Amino acid sequence: MLVYVIGAICVTALALAMAALFIVRASLPQLDGERVERSLGAVVRMERDALGVVSLSGTSRDDLAYATGFVHAQDRFFDILSALKDGDSYRA
Structure with a gap:
């Protein structure tokens, strides 16, 4: 019986x-x-x-603005998850 409990704990972990x-x-x-x-x-x-700094190039100002927002959202999402993982809800 104990083997099954330990097995279940390992599978869950x-x-x-x-x-x-x-x-x-x-x-x-x-x-x-x-x-x-x-x-x-x-x-x-x-x-x-190599440091993760973004360079954007395009022909339309509207398209570049959209891409800037997209890149910012990607980076911000990672920052928010990192802050929440650390328990820093003020920073998030």
């Missing part, structure tokens, strides 16, 4: 660890690849350097 890993990985900004946004009128190129 493994499931919680996998869920935590999934949540943390989902909160990270997309650093490579392509993304299609229907709201854009033209192509916007987003590049991050």
Whole structure:
């Protein structure tokens, strides 16, 4: 009987660890690849350097403004999750 209880605890701990890993990985900004946004009128190129600083280039001011907001939202989401994980709800 004790073996089943220990097994259930191990399976539960493994499931919680996998869920935590999934949540943390989902909160990270997309650093490579392509993304299609229907709201854009033209192509916007987003590049991050080794430190994560973003450079945007595009032909339309509206498209660049949209891309700036998108990048800011990605970075802010990660900051909020980090603050909540640390228990700092004031910073979030």
